[in-house]
Amino acid sequence: MSKKTSKSLQVSVPTPTTLSAEKATAIELQFKPMLDEMNNLAIEFNEIIAKPKNKATAKEARTLRLKYVKTRTSTAKIHKPIKAVVLAAAKFIDGFKSSQVIVSSANEAVLKAIEDYKQLQSEAAVDKIRRNREFSLAEFDVMAFPSNLGEWPDEVWDTYLTGVKAKYKSDKEDKLQARLQAEKDAAIKAEADKAKSDELSDLKAKVAEAAASPVVVTTSAPTIGLDETVSDVKKAEAFARDLKVLRYKYTFTGETYKWAFTKACERFENMEDYFTRTLNI
Numbered sequence: 001m002s003k004k005t006s007k008s009l010q011v012s013v014p015t016p017t018t019l020s021a022e023k024a025t026a027i028e029l030q031f032k033p034m035l036d037e038m039n040n041l042a043i044e045f046n047e048i049i050a051k052p053k054n055k056a057t058a059k060e061a062r063t064l065r066l067k068y069v070k071t072r073t074s075t076a077k078i079h080k081p082i083k084a085v086v087l088a089a090a091k092f093i094d095g096f097k098s099s100q101v102i103v104s105s106a107n108e109a110v111l112k113a114i115e116d117y118k119q120l121q122s123e124a125a126v127d128k129i130r131r132n133r134e135f136s137l138a139e140f141d142v143m144a145f146p147s148n149l150g151e152w153p154d155e156v157w158d159t160y161l162t163g164v165k166a167k168y169k170s171d172k173e174d175k176l177q178a179r180l181q182a183e184k185d186a187a188i189k190a191e192a193d194k195a196k197s198d199e200l201s202d203l204k205a206k207v208a209e210a211a212a213s214p215v216v217v218t219t220s221a222p223t224i225g226l227d228e229t230v231s232d233v234k235k236a237e238a239f240a241r242d243l244k245v246l247r248y249k250y251t252f253t254g255e256t257y258k259w260a261f262t263k264a265c266e267r268f269e270n271m272e273d274y275f276t277r278t279l280n281i
Contacts, residue, residue, distance in 0.1 A: 030082060031096060034075045038100065041067055045107050053114060061114040068111070072104045126150040133157060140168040236279050243272040 044064050051057045075097065083093050130150030137145060142164060146152075152160070247265045252258050 027082060027093065028096075030078060031075065034071050034100070037067075037071045038103065041071065042107075045111070048114065049110060058115050058118070061111040065108050065111040065115060068104050068108050072100065075100060133161075136161065137164060140164050236275070240272055240276055243268045243275070 041064060044060075044067075048057060048060050048064060051060075079093060079097055127150060133149050133152075134145050146160075149157075246268055250261065252261050
């Protein structure tokens with residue numbers, strides 16, 4: 001498949017509007033040297049763009065581009081004086097200049113691309129590397145990318161990426177461990193809360209049962225606390241239960257009595273805790 005190349009645009013002489021043919025010709029003659037030069041440059045332009053891009057072509061493109069610049073600026077130097085003198089020819093002159101600028105700018109841009117082909121290729125390659133590396137970093141939750149990422153040597157990039165991967169793995173493991181520990185703590189707390197609730201329900205049931213049972217006072221049989229046939233362990237367990245029962249055995253309506261009973265229950269709780277911890281029961 002053959003490569004299609006663009007040819008140079010042609011500078012056209014604008015059509016006079018309100019100017020007479022004589023004045024238009026006089027003005028055209030002042031631009032004729034630049035017009036002829038532009039047509040000569042167009043021949044070189046078409047030759048250069050048909051050549052393969054290499055150092056020699058780049059040098060030729062630069063030389064021709066500078067010739068275009070020189071011709072264009074020569075036109076600009078006489079543009080304003082002519083327009084100032086020949087006000088009636090303003091549109092005609094503007095049309096001529098615009099036509100030349102369009103052609104020259106387009107050709108200069110093509111020549112500049114040929115001249116700078118190496119730099120443009122390098123910039124495109126760097127940008128492609130940058131985009132690929134940013135995509136790789138995004139996979140590991142990196143949102144702020146280092147500057148000049150596309151220009152880093154491969155060994156520097158490899159070292160940096162290895163560090164990013166290691167941090168990502170470490171952070172992921174830390175989050176997993178934290179979640180598992182939180183779940184474990186929640187399960188332990190739920191189990192402890194259930195045990196405490198079950199114990200409290202049991203105790204309330206026993207208190208209710210004891211309250212419903214008639215109290216029989218006898219003098220013939222000693223209580224468990226005074227019964228010498230009962231072991232100390234059994235007596236200690238009974239004493240601990242009594243301390244718990246006392247907290248649920250009475251209710252008061254007066255604020256003073258409520259307050260006093262609450263304080264007393266706190267003491268009972270402290271006594272129970274001290275007693276059971278000391279005897280390990």
